[in-house]
Amino acid sequence: MRRTITTVLSALTMSAACITLGTAPASASDVYQGNDWATHAYDGTSFDYCDGEDDNHSVWGGYYTTASSAYQTSSPVNGYCNTEYVSGVLSNLRMVEDNPSSSTNYYGAWHGYPVAYA
Secondary structure, eight states: OHHHHHHHHHHHHHHHHHHHHHHHHHHHTEEEETTEEEEEOTTSSEEEEEOOOSSSOOEEEEEEETTEEEEEEOOOBSSSEEEEEOSSOEEEEEEEEOOTTSSSOEEOOOOOSOOOOO
């Protein structure tokens, strides 16, 4: 009986570990600012971004690529989604939301290097 319980518990632990490890790469590609989000292509050459809040604040992606050391931004969207194609490969990505009542915007956390899984 003890052997059966140990075997079942081991199988459940392994299943939980596989499920957890299997979802980690997908969640690593998403960045958020509140309910606004961006997710990049597997090869890091583009990203989709969406305004997920009905607050009338524009959002955009802020990013760096391997083709330039300059900070770049995507076109702002307000209430919809867009895709940004980048020159080179994304090396970092974050979401930015406009704060119309201030000169300081709301900045989401950086994705962190590396962005692409190539």
